[in-house]
Amino acid sequence: MSSIPEHCPGTQSESAGKETACRGCPNQAICASGAAKGPDPGIILVQQRLSSVKHIILVLSGKGGVGKSTFSSLLARGLSSDLDKNVGILDIDICGPSVPRIMGVLGEQVHQSGSGWSPVYVEENLAVMSIGFLLGSPDDAVIWRGPKKNGLIKQFLSEVDWGNLDYLVIDTPPGTSDEHLSATQYLLGGSGSKNKTIAAVVVTTPQEVALLDVRKELDFCKKVNLPVIGVVENMSGFICPKCKVQSDIFPPSEFNGGAEGMAKEYGIQFLGRLPLDPRLGKSCDSGEHFLAELPESPAAKSFAQILQGITSSLDSKMEVD
Ligand code: ADP
Numbered sequence: 001m002s003s004i005p006e007h008c009p010g011t012q013s014e015s016a017g018k019e020t021a022c023r024g025c026p027n028q029a030i031c032a033s034g035a036a037k038g039p040d041p042g043i044i045l046v047q048q049r050l051s052s053v054k055h056i057i058l059v060l061s062g063k064g065g066v067g068k069s070t071f072s073s074l075l076a077r078g079l080s081s082d083l084d085k086n087v088g089i090l091d092i093d094i095c096g097p098s099v100p101r102i103m104g105v106l107g108e109q110v111h112q113s114g115s116g117w118s119p120v121y122v123e124e125n126l127a128v129m130s131i132g133f134l135l136g137s138p139d140d141a142v143i144w145r146g147p148k149k150n151g152l153i154k155q156f157l158s159e160v161d162w163g164n165l166d167y168l169v170i171d172t173p174p175g176t177s178d179e180h181l182s183a184t185q186y187l188l189g190g191s192g193s194k195n196k197t198i199a200a201v202v203v204t205t206p207q208e209v210a211l212l213d214v215r216k217e218l219d220f221c222k223k224v225n226l227p228v229i230g231v232v233e234n235m236s237g238f239i240c241p242k243c244k245v246q247s248d249i250f251p252p253s254e255f256n257g258g259a260e261g262m263a264k265e266y267g268i269q270f271l272g273r274l275p276l277d278p279r280l281g282k283s284c285d286s287g288e289h290f291l292a293e294l295p296e297s298p299a300a301k302s303f304a305q306i307l308q309g310i311t312s313s314l315d316s317k318m319e320v321d
Contacts, residue, residue, distance in 0.1 A: 008223070011185075026147070026178065045158035046186040049116070053088075053165040055314050056187060056198040058226070062213025064174040066205045067234035069093065070284050071274070072171035073102040075201070077291055078307040080126040085166040088119060088127045092156060092183060093173045094149055097132035104287025108133060116161035129160045153182040175213065176220040184224045197317045199227040201271065201310060205235045206250045206258045214259070218266050229313045230269035232306055233259035238276040239298045249276060269313065272306040275299050 007021035016022070017032030025031075050056070059075065061068035069091070076089035091099035100106045100120075108120045110133045119127035131152065162168065173179050187198050200221055204214045214231070221228050236258075239246045263270035277299040283290035291300050 030147075040185070040189070042154040042158060043186055043189040046154065049158045049160070050162075050168070050187075051195070053162065053168045054196055055166065056168045056170065056196060057229070057310070057314075058170045058172055058183065058187075058198070058200045059203060060172055060180070060200050060217050060221075061174050061203045062215075062217045063204075063210050064096065066174075066203055066210055067274070068174065068203045069098045069102055069171050070280070071201075071203045071232060071234060072169050073099060073284065074291065074303055075307065075310070076103075076126060076128075076167075076169045077289060078303060079167045079169070079311070080123055081291070083125060086125045086127075086164055088129070088160075088162045088165045088168045089171065090156060090160070090168060091128075091130035091132065091171045092153055092179050093171055094131050094152065094179060095173060097130045097135075099128060099130045099171055100132040101287055102284045103128050104289075106132070106287065110134065113161070116159045118161055127162060127165075129156065131156070149178050150182040153179055154186060157183065157186050176216060180220065181224075184226055188225060197227075197314050199229045199314070199317065201229050202231045203234055204231060204259050204262075206233055206248075211259065211262050214262065218268070227317070228266075228268050229310055230271035231259050231263045232271045233273045235276045236273035241277065241279060241297070246275075269309065271309045272302055274302050274306065 022028045059072040080087040091097045105120045111118045119129040204210045260270045
């Protein structure tokens with residue numbers, strides 16, 4: 001998958017598409033032509049469509065396999081446990097959409113009407129939209145180039161008929177790719193974004209290799225002015241469901257203090273740890289509602305604290321704005 005250059009000058013810069021860093025970027029030609037500089041009409045469409053969404057939470061991870069989709073789905077389920085709140089989850093992990101499976105709606109069809117694409121409802125107050133509903137085969141999108149992905153992200157953000165939402169959780173691909181750049185441009189561009197909170201939660205595992213990639217993710221957020229609510233450490237210790245003894249399967253490296261140390265270094269909130277629990281993995285694989293089924297499990301209890309941290313942080317951001 002192509003990714004944005006590390007030293008991207010930005011689409012609005014005079015040197016957009018002309019710097020050494022731009023070489024090899026799929027958007028180089030369009031940036032160099034200046035076409036990327038004018039206001040993209042897609043931004044206005046996205047802002048209009050999402051004008052009745054209060055909070056948008058982008059879930060990011062530096063690497064694949066750290067539990068980002070698992071966390072996104074738990075977050076959507078957890079937020080929707082308040083029946084007064086309407087929640088949507090949008091899966092823009094184009095090359096590996098796993099949200100339909102985790103939410104138990106694999107193979108569902110989305111319908112198009114005059115008011116846009118209707119998402120699939122898991123509960124009355126919980127709607128799901130994923131590229132997985134549109135692809136013939138999950139392998140279809142792997143060969144797509146940047147502009148096609150960009151077009152799809154724009155469609156996803158501007159054409160889904162969510163209605164009024166309190167929270168929209170967006171599950172993104174791992175790393176910093178075209179999809180992230182497109183999504184943040186459409187979401188953060190224009191004045192419509194000023195009436196809502198748009199922020200990221202970053203998911204990692206405790207190992208140094210995962211943390212190294214999270215740093216890139218945090219640098220990306222800074223570059224595109226995307227506020228970060230905080231960092232979650234997933235697969236953090238294993239509590240045996242039978243004997244309740246805890247073992248650190250991926251111990252954080254001693255010199256950096258794991259995700260908590262990294263969050264401190266970046267001055268962002270450490271939201272908490274989610275332990276490895278085979279029942280969580282199994283529940284997600286079969287599309288079940290882990291939080292409702294095992295509410296007393298250590299993973300569900302840890303998640304409840306993380307959720308609390310996220311909602312209060314969003315509420316206070318809303319007050320400040
Ligand atoms: P990503 O979206 O980062 O690629 P996934 O959410 O698909 O990762 O998770 C990768 C695998 O790890 C899945 O099989 C998932 O069920 C499992 N998994 C994620 N978090 C946990 C956890 N805390 N305990 C047990 N299994 C987990």
